Amino acid sequence: MAPLLNVAGLQAWYGESHVLHGVDLHVNEGEMICILGRNGMGKTTTLRSIMGILRKRTGQISFAGQDMMNVPLHKTAKAGLGFVPEERGIFATLTVEENLMLPPVVAPGGMTVREIYTLFPNLEERRSSPGTKLSGGEQQMLAMARILRTGAKCLLLDEPTEGLAPVIIQRIGEVLVELKKRGMTVVLVEQNFRFASKVADRFYLMDHGEMVAEFPVGELPQRMDMLNTVLGV
Amino acid sequence: MTMIFGIPVQALMGQLLVGLINGSFYALLSLGLAVIFGLLRVINFAHGAQYMLGAFVALLLATHGGIGYWPALILAPLIVGLFGAVIERTMLSRLYSLDPLYGLLFTFGLALTIEGTFRYFFGASGSPYAAPPSLGGGVNLGFMFLPVYRGWVVVASLVVCLGIWLLIEKTKLGAYLRAATENPTLVQSFGVNVPLLLTLTYGLGAGLAGFAGVLAAPVYQVSPLMGSNLIIIVFAVVVIGGMGSILGAIVTGYLLGIAEGLTKVFYPEASNIVVFVIMAIVLILRPAGLFGKDV
Numbered sequence: 001m002a003p004l005l006n007v008a009g010l011q012a013w014y015g016e017s018h019v020l021h022g023v024d025l026h027v028n029e030g031e032m033i034c035i036l037g038r039n040g041m042g043k044t045t046t047l048r049s050i051m052g053i054l055r056k057r058t059g060q061i062s063f064a065g066q067d068m069m070n071v072p073l074h075k076t077a078k079a080g081l082g083f084v085p086e087e088r089g090i091f092a093t094l095t096v097e098e099n100l101m102l103p104p105v106v107a108p109g110g111m112t113v114r115e116i117y118t119l120f121p122n123l124e125e126r127r128s129s130p131g132t133k134l135s136g137g138e139q140q141m142l143a144m145a146r147i148l149r150t151g152a153k154c155l156l157l158d159e160p161t162e163g164l165a166p167v168i169i170q171r172i173g174e175v176l177v178e179l180k181k182r183g184m185t186v187v188l189v190e191q192n193f194r195f196a197s198k199v200a201d202r203f204y205l206m207d208h209g210e211m212v213a214e215f216p217v218g219e220l221p222q223r224m225d226m227l228n229t230v231l232g233v
Numbered sequence: 234m235t236m237i238f239g240i241p242v243q244a245l246m247g248q249l250l251v252g253l254i255n256g257s258f259y260a261l262l263s264l265g266l267a268v269i270f271g272l273l274r275v276i277n278f279a280h281g282a283q284y285m286l287g288a289f290v291a292l293l294l295a296t297h298g299g300i301g302y303w304p305a306l307i308l309a310p311l312i313v314g315l316f317g318a319v320i321e322r323t324m325l326s327r328l329y330s331l332d333p334l335y336g337l338l339f340t341f342g343l344a345l346t347i348e349g350t351f352r353y354f355f356g357a358s359g360s361p362y363a364a365p366p367s368l369g370g371g372v373n374l375g376f377m378f379l380p381v382y383r384g385w386v387v388v389a390s391l392v393v394c395l396g397i398w399l400l401i402e403k404t405k406l407g408a409y410l411r412a413a414t415e416n417p418t419l420v421q422s423f424g425v426n427v428p429l430l431l432t433l434t435y436g437l438g439a440g441l442a443g444f445a446g447v448l449a450a451p452v453y454q455v456s457p458l459m460g461s462n463l464i465i466i467v468f469a470v471v472v473i474g475g476m477g478s479i480l481g482a483i484v485t486g487y488l489l490g491i492a493e494g495l496t497k498v499f500y501p502e503a504s505n506i507v508v509f510v511i512m513a514i515v516l517i518l519r520p521a522g523l524f525g526k527d528v
Contacts, residue, residue, distance in 0.1 A: 051422055077424030089419040093411040102412055103423035
């Protein structure tokens, strides 16, 4: 079966700065992959290029059999891609509920508001508060929840655990496991590979704008030396 | 005769009313400017010209089409709004990737072009535009005589300002607008057609200016320069209220109109500069404006 998301030879630039030097990756339907790598190696840029936020790019991106290179940004979501940015992007001038309801539904099969509030009870309690009055962890939950409502098939998730307390990280891990059960496809960017190893099926290791290794989660133990070298931990 | 602070009540109330009417126009115009600036980051110098266009469209509809005030009050803002949307789509939208200064220069040039064209065809002197007979005459309030049309201007402006505020704060479209004001790229990545939203917003702002123009037509003379006289004060209003603040633009518009009116009573010599004095003081004490968020 063809992968749901296929990226080949993807190059991207921020202005004059050449950031991606030919990224190849694929994600099968229902799979959760994780891109590891140090800061500044192009992980976020990869997600932004796939989503079409970064337009200065060449190569191939196909999603669900559709060529995404010429799809304008406001039609990418319609194809079934959902993006949760690293900074979470919760709107201060919108209430929690307005934030949740903001992204238009793109396909049937998304979670209902009831299901979301069951999964994230804190959000229901604080539905009338301004979005940015939530804690960092709650904002991360909200950023994920609002994409889950839309019926997106594939979630691009940028460092969801960054700056959060261990107990919240654990909660996010549980949510990801739940999403996997529901058949959601996820591209996860993480620095915290101990967290990622509990949820991801397969790993890509990114260095200087390209993928330098790819391996399933089962090979993680024998890859530790290489990971420690490349990640510098 | 009743006096307050040595001023006859009638004079005081009269100037308060004049202030409130001016404030109505300030509020409508600065609201449009604030909405446009918030989302497009464009300082719309063509706003005065769009206000003038509203008045002229109403005048031309009457003289050439026999269309009266009430249909014109709907039609003229729609025509001016559509004109604004076309301008945004075909020209202004090409400048978003550049320094914001280009948007300002473009709209400034646009204003000069529109005003120059109308001056060429209609001359600089004004033409009268009659208020509808249903709003003629006045009522004696006991302490003063209130021309009905002027009361209508205040009511209509309040209703429209409140309506736009509700549209922005309480509706889904308003939520898109607020969110896109904060982070247009992310909103677009959610599947919202942000370029279309920008066009609609500019059209809405221009339409509001056109609406103010029709309201103003029976009060002032319809002349090609009616907007450029007003727009400088309206910019001061927006700065005092806080750039991009919707509520700030509305409230400050009325308050400054009233402040101007009161100054005319107590110290007429200062009435032309009072708005700018307030602007200077606000800029010194609260650079982000009365309702603006400190950056």
